[in-house]
Amino acid sequence: MTLLQVKGLGKSYNSETQVLKNVDFEVNAGEFVSIIGPSGAGKSTLLRCINRMVEINEGKVIFDNADVGSLKKKELRKLRTNIGMVFQHYNLVPRLTVIENVLHGRFGYKTTMQGIMGRFTEEEKEHAFMLLKKLGIEDHAYKRCDQLSGGQQQRVGICRALIQEPKLVLCDEPIASLDPNSSKVIMDHLKSITTDMGITCLVNLHQVEVAQDYSDRIIGLRKGEIVFDGPSKLLHEDQINHIYGTELRELITV
Amino acid sequence: MEAGRTNDLPYIKRTKDGRINIKSGNKIDLVVKWTLIILSILTVMAFFFFNYIGLQWDRAIPETAHNLRVMFLEPALNHFSWGEAFYQVGITVGLGVLATVIGAVIALFLALMAAENLSRPWISKSIRAVVAVIRAVPTVLWVLIFAIAAGLGSEAAVLGMLFHSTAYLVKAFSEAFEEVDAGILEALRATGANWWHVVTHGVLPSTFTYILSWVFLRFEINFGVAVAMGAAAGAGGIGFELFMASGFYFDLREVGFITYAILIIAVVLEIISTQLKNRYFPASTNN
Ligand SMILES: Nc1ncnc2c1ncn2[C@@H]1O[C@H](COP(=O)(O)OP(=O)(O)OP(=O)(O)O)[C@@H](O)[C@H]1O
Ligand SMILES: [Mg+2]
Numbered sequence: 001m002t003l004l005q006v007k008g009l010g011k012s013y014n015s016e017t018q019v020l021k022n023v024d025f026e027v028n029a030g031e032f033v034s035i036i037g038p039s040g041a042g043k044s045t046l047l048r049c050i051n052r053m054v055e056i057n058e059g060k061v062i063f064d065n066a067d068v069g070s071l072k073k074k075e076l077r078k079l080r081t082n083i084g085m086v087f088q089h090y091n092l093v094p095r096l097t098v099i100e101n102v103l104h105g106r107f108g109y110k111t112t113m114q115g116i117m118g119r120f121t122e123e124e125k126e127h128a129f130m131l132l133k134k135l136g137i138e139d140h141a142y143k144r145c146d147q148l149s150g151g152q153q154q155r156v157g158i159c160r161a162l163i164q165e166p167k168l169v170l171c172d173e174p175i176a177s178l179d180p181n182s183s184k185v186i187m188d189h190l191k192s193i194t195t196d197m198g199i200t201c202l203v204n205l206h207q208v209e210v211a212q213d214y215s216d217r218i219i220g221l222r223k224g225e226i227v228f229d230g231p232s233k234l235l236h237e238d239q240i241n242h243i244y245g246t247e248l249r250e251l252i253t254v
Numbered sequence: 255m256e257a258g259r260t261n262d263l264p265y266i267k268r269t270k271d272g273r274i275n276i277k278s279g280n281k282i283d284l285v286v287k288w289t290l291i292i293l294s295i296l297t298v299m300a301f302f303f304f305n306y307i308g309l310q311w312d313r314a315i316p317e318t319a320h321n322l323r324v325m326f327l328e329p330a331l332n333h334f335s336w337g338e339a340f341y342q343v344g345i346t347v348g349l350g351v352l353a354t355v356i357g358a359v360i361a362l363f364l365a366l367m368a369a370e371n372l373s374r375p376w377i378s379k380s381i382r383a384v385v386a387v388i389r390a391v392p393t394v395l396w397v398l399i400f401a402i403a404a405g406l407g408s409e410a411a412v413l414g415m416l417f418h419s420t421a422y423l424v425k426a427f428s429e430a431f432e433e434v435d436a437g438i439l440e441a442l443r444a445t446g447a448n449w450w451h452v453v454t455h456g457v458l459p460s461t462f463t464y465i466l467s468w469v470f471l472r473f474e475i476n477f478g479v480a481v482a483m484g485a486a487a488g489a490g491g492i493g494f495e496l497f498m499a500s501g502f503y504f505d506l507r508e509v510g511f512i513t514y515a516i517l518i519i520a521v522v523l524e525i526i527s528t529q530l531k532n533r534y535f536p537a538s539t540n541n
Contacts, residue, residue, distance in 0.1 A: 051444055053440060053443065053444055077446040077447075077448060078446065079446075080443075080444055080445060080446035081445070081446040083444070084445075085441065085444040085445075087437060087440075087441060089437050091435070091437035091438050091440060091441035092438070092441070093438055093455065093456055093459055093460060094460070095459050095460055095462075096455070096459050100455075104441075104442060104445060104447070104455060104456075105445050106445075107442065107445050107446060107447035107448070107451040107455070108445050108446020108447060109446075110451070112448060112450045112451070115447065115448070115450060115451035115454070115455070116450050116451070116454045118454075118455065157441075160441075160445070161445075164445055164446070
């Protein structure tokens, strides 16, 4: 089943540069897809067009049979509850506790008043603790987020995305600020979201090897255009060179 | 020579005598520098243009010293009792608290609308403009303006202080709000949270200690202004007694006493505010 369709998507922040050009792809429910590409290729922008954190200029994004570009404010909030997001810098509220940050993922389901008063149901709280347990950070539930390590904070970020009960999780460089060990923990958890819970994952990555290890499919983005789209096994040296530009790639591998 | 090699690199800026510049050397630096120099020269020159006729240095200095000694070493109460003094201090503190608390509540809402990351550009710009004008007029003038409608007294004083405090706090609060990490706002919006959710659970928790510090700072200012308003605008309180003691009875000892009373209150308020912050917001002391 197709969960997400991106058709002829174009995006520019200003008149001079076109950040995304005619981007076309589809994602099926239950897929784990990585997006790779050099810095400035437009990976972050592409993810933000999907939940419309930035406005779409051309083309269409169809998520779960809804045309994302034409949604009204209320409908957009509803759409966002179905799409979780995980960030490079975790983006937690540092002065609040872990459990409070996780419950922030439920705001999309709340009225203004319920949200302001922070009224969460017992089921929601239990769900939050269950997710913390699943990610192995239940001991830290009442700690303030700024007392946690990067890897732990990222796991809180993942819990916040999962408590939304989303159909799709967008991850913008989830491991770019982490050491190799924590990176592996995070990638394993993300992978298990897809395999155990059946939630689709779309992950921006800088590490080609990680993308190859974990994803079913890889999309290569270069200067706002898709230059590769296929199963990870078919991504070979020359395609990688094409995505990153030959000279650059050599620099990294030497 | 080593230095010889770097000499002709085009991206290194040098002063006239050939030393490497580490300031960018832009116009603003230059303007700041000259402003400071000119101000210093003007200050020094001012002393030469004062009107010194009729001033006898040999008498003026010892007498001033004597007055100060009477004031601060022999303070005493002559025209009112200790209980009265406490009551008057209470009135002054009350004026300050009233203006600060009401001002802070109003400012909180206006600041949310004035912060660029939480509001629309035109709303934010208009609030800023209005608030800048209000701030530019000193508190005392606002009190006098309100006195036209309310008559001189505590109402005009509180209204005037409230007006200026609100404007001041709107600027302070909105700048604190704008410092909130854009990523936090983005993450909350991405979960489907609406504006009120983002404000109450993202912005306010992140800025609470700043808001509290600004309110305390403003309270200290308002306490000082309330003393002055007691004298200048007939708002009552310890300021009025100070005015009477100095301008009406010429009682130096009483002036000394009142000054000490004000000083003690200021110190007590400072201690309370520090204690409060340490107890409820220990984070503000270590970050
Ligand atoms: N808010 C913005 N306003 C203007 N230009 C922007 C904005 N965000 C991104 N851009 C521009 O869009 C282009 C693509 O940015 P984007 O962040 O999508 O790249 P990226 O592939 O995620 O890069 P990186 O790997 O470094 O994160 C860049 O040239 C950037 O300068
Ligand atoms: Mg990016």
